[in-house]
Amino acid sequence: xxxxxxxxxxxxxxxxxSVYQHVLAWHEALTEEGIELxxxxxxxxxxxxxxxxxxxxxxxTGLEIEPARIERxxxxxxxxxxxxxxxxxxxxxxxxxxxxxxxxxxxxxxATSGRLETASLAxxxxxxxxxxxxIITRDQVRFAKPDPDLFIAAAERLGIDIAATxxxxxxxxxxxxxxxxxxxxxxxxxxxxxxxxxERAGAYRVFDDPADLLQHIDELGARR
Amino acid sequence: xxxxxxxxxxxxxxxxxSVYQHVLAWHEALTEEGIELxxxxxxxxxxxxxxxxxxxxxxxTGLEIEPARIERxxxxxxxxxxxxxxxxxxxxxxxxxxxxxxxxxxxxxxATSGRLETASLAxxxxxxxxxxxxIITRDQVRFAKPDPDLFIAAAERLGIDIAATxxxxxxxxxxxxxxxxxxxxxxxxxxxxxxxxxERAGAYRVFDDPADLLQHIDELGARR
Numbered sequence: 416x417x418x419x420x421x422x423x424x425x426x427x428x429x430x431x432x433s434v435y436q437h438v439l440a441w442h443e444a445l446t447e448e449g450i451e452l453x454x455x456x457x458x459x460x461x462x463x464x465x466x467x468x469x470x471x472x473x474x475x476t477g478l479e480i481e482p483a484r485i486e487r488x489x490x491x492x493x494x495x496x497x498x499x500x501x502x503x504x505x506x507x508x509x510x511x512x513x514x515x516x517x518x519x520x521x522x523x524x525x526a527t528s529g530r531l532e533t534a535s536l537a538x539x540x541x542x543x544x545x546x547x548x549x550i551i552t553r554d555q556v557r558f559a560k561p562d563p564d565l566f567i568a569a570a571e572r573l574g575i576d577i578a579a580t581x582x583x584x585x586x587x588x589x590x591x592x593x594x595x596x597x598x599x600x601x602x603x604x605x606x607x608x609x610x611x612x613x614e615r616a617g618a619y620r621v622f623d624d625p626a627d628l629l630q631h632i633d634e635l636g637a638r639r
Numbered sequence: 640x641x642x643x644x645x646x647x648x649x650x651x652x653x654x655x656x657s658v659y660q661h662v663l664a665w666h667e668a669l670t671e672e673g674i675e676l677x678x679x680x681x682x683x684x685x686x687x688x689x690x691x692x693x694x695x696x697x698x699x700t701g702l703e704i705e706p707a708r709i710e711r712x713x714x715x716x717x718x719x720x721x722x723x724x725x726x727x728x729x730x731x732x733x734x735x736x737x738x739x740x741x742x743x744x745x746x747x748x749x750a751t752s753g754r755l756e757t758a759s760l761a762x763x764x765x766x767x768x769x770x771x772x773x774i775i776t777r778d779q780v781r782f783a784k785p786d787p788d789l790f791i792a793a794a795e796r797l798g799i800d801i802a803a804t805x806x807x808x809x810x811x812x813x814x815x816x817x818x819x820x821x822x823x824x825x826x827x828x829x830x831x832x833x834x835x836x837x838e839r840a841g842a843y844r845v846f847d848d849p850a851d852l853l854q855h856i857d858e859l860g861a862r863r
Contacts, residue, residue, distance in 0.1 A: 435666075435678045439659055443724065453730060453848060454659045455831040502666065506677060509658060609833020626860040 418477045421575045423566050426527035428585035428606025430509045431537045436499040444491035462586030464528050464559030505606050508626025524549040524569040528559035562589040563596035590616035650810035652830025654733045655761045660723040668715035671829045682851030688752050688783030698720050708753045729765045732850025748773040750789040765858035784812040787820035814840035
């Protein structure tokens, strides 16, 4: 008997093409707070919890980590991101991949370090009816990625042993969180990370984007 | 007798933090032309000649490569980039590194796939008087990167054998062009490429950014 497979998806950079907008929105927020930080360093932090991200950036720059400043940065980022939302598109194959899984009765869920508010706006870009799909956002767990809580909560909502699932994400934080949750991690290059970064963080396989993953879906035991 | 060392610098992502703005400016230009392309795929092409970039993107998307369309895309990109220029900063250590070389009487030059118009705007961000420094732009050579012409022209302007120079860049196109020119390539992570991408493209060393390169400058035989 084979285990029931399920797929737990990250959102930004995995299903929607929004990483670069998030990167520049954080850069704008930090600049407004008078914090100068190179953009590639922000990129390498995208996908982890926003609170953790600001904590780490402030620690690196030697600035004081006061709750009021972190809150302000998160608000500025959220506003700057929403101004860029018009540019955000679903990634190639995202709708097709999710529709395939639904048709094949393979359970899937979304688990994102983002807040429900921004996540809903991004999910709309995919253009699917996802009313029956578990969407776990940062609001619902104590710790976001690289902690495993989001993926564990998603597997629980599906009623599936997390050790039987594939976690699909674009960032090293997804890969690390998947390992801690004892899931198999599948990396996608569509967030702009390098192949080796994902492999070193424990990716079981790496594909270009959702379209490329769908082309190789049989290799993951996902049969109709 | 040791060879005279010289440094040939790429500009975007190497001295100024402008890669992500270029990426989103290309994305905006392509979207305006009705061409949907994932942003990470654009990122991986930044640093090569703009003409080559549009050629390759059009070929990939199966669209016709007409000169008028390429010209329109380049104009749209240039306009979209200029709208983002306010966000562009010099990379950490860029001014210090170049000042060090000047003080140490180690020749250096800039060689960029960009046009003089946008390159001048980016160079201003560094805030140095560079009136005596050779700046080779795309306008001055037949082929930009990954062809070696820009770096060869820069070495000629310095009157130094290119085989004795270090080429410093952030993209695989810099590393590949350096190899073709028989220079040693030094990769910087500040353009957002992964370490392995630069190493696989032939990087002799890889540093974080200009500040990190300056910290290790003795290892490259650059002595005062």
